[in-house]
Amino acid sequence: MNVEDITIHQDDTIVHALSKLNNIRHISRLILFVVNNQNKVIGSLTDGDIRRSLIEDNNVHKSVGEVCNKDFVFEYIQDSFLNLDEYRKKDIKVLPLLDDARNLKDIIDLEKTKAVLPLECMIMAGGRGKRLSPLTDEIPKPLLPLGNKPIMEHNIDSLISYGIKKMYISVKYRGEKIQEYFGDGSSKGIQIEYVWEDEPLGTAGALSLVENFSRNNILLMNGDLFTNINFEDLYTSFVNSHADMAVASTEYKIDVPYAVFEAEGNQVKNFKEKPSYRYHSNAGIYILKKSLIKKIPKNQFYDITDLMKDLIENKGKLFHNPIVGYWIDIGKPEDYKQAQEFIKHS
Missing domain, CATH: 3.10.580.10 (CBS-domain)
Structure with missing residues (x-):
């Protein structure tokens, strides 16, 4: 306005x-x-x-x-x-x-804004989305419709509601369609800049192509997620823990349909009948200090997990923060169908 x-x-x-x-x-x-x-x-x-x-x-x-x-x-x-x-x-x-x-x-x-976070954001949107072919043969995966708007627009609107107004979108496959759809962001009252990958740069490599982020902390996220993550909770967790990087996590549960033995050699000492194991797994959303970008090689393939490993090996602070809400990584046709069904009833 x-x-x-x-x-x-x-x-x-x-x-x-x-x-x-x-x-x-x-x-x-x-x-x-x-x-x-x-x-x-x-x-x-x-x-x-x-x-x-x-x-x-x-x-x-x-x-x-x-x-x-x-x-x-x-x-x-x-x-x-x-x-x-x-x-x-x-x-x-x-x-x-x-x-x-x-x-x-x-x-x-305040009716539309949940928080005002001092963050800039990069959205990773350059992937081919082969597993969703033929849907992605002409349309990039982030622009696949979900309800009344594309997948990535749900994420952008959510980021706006947390007061984030400067966004970078890394693009490669059918990137011109993404650029045509969102433009410079002015229609939504934000600024969008596009980072073009000549070659695939992984899940963090495009960060090295931004000349100068104006904020000290950067939000990085995959463009094909469907989630109602509380970005304020992730940010305050990152700040209060004095972390170098915070990773949003989602719970992953494995149900074993058989008894699992606890053994020494071949001797069974105990067993658990049909146990369930719960793990916290990477949800593809990160907040990191701008200073970490210097560790990313310029214009080379580099995954965010490479940076996470580097942090751990060098005694940096890497924290995770569980997502309380829904989270769907739209990578396969069944994921896309699940998200489509979910939004009908949300």
Whole structure:
């Protein structure tokens, strides 16, 4: 949203404010921010503020500077994590973000935004998806439809809801279709840059092609996942554990249909009847320190698991954080069918 659409000069009238409020779309509360001659925000104005003024004197020509709420809640633009819970407790629906001169730079719609995470994201979307052929013969796997939009759009919309507005998409196979579909991201209020792989670079190699990430921590994820992961939980786990990298994990269960022996040589000491084993496995979503990218060879095939091994061998901190919710890796036709059935009932 253009901030000019939700700002109004202090000398404008209530009539003008009502007209402007009536044209607001796509935010959860009808609200304007009142500015002075220096474009400094001096207050907020809602339909409730106008209604109370009209009840008082029925003067629609009163200036909005007289009736606005000068004790409004705001935050300054910052690069650090912003916890939105305290604002939700105050029943705030729209939080303005101001610069040091108190000019309006952006807003946070708390009905649509779950968190504001200081992360940039790279989405890996260059794979061929052979196992899903013929569906992927003309369409890249991340653009396969899932409900009313492509697989990867579910992920991008989820990332946006966590306040992530700068994304890189690594592309190769049918990458022009992905670029055509999402464009530069402006239609969603974000920035998207494309990283083209001349040759397959694995699950982390494309990170080496970005000249300069502006954030200290980078979110990396596969573009063919269908999940409702809580990115805020993953981020806070990463920060609080002082990790070099955090990996989202999913539980993998193996049911053995027979008795399993515990033996010394051929002598059975004990056995478990039809045991189940549970493991935490890699879910294809990572947060890593930007400094780790220097370890990735430039424009060479390199998997994220290579970086994980390097961390472990050099006594770095690698943590995992279980996903609480659903997670489907859409690699095979049965996975895609499962995701299609799931979304019908979600």
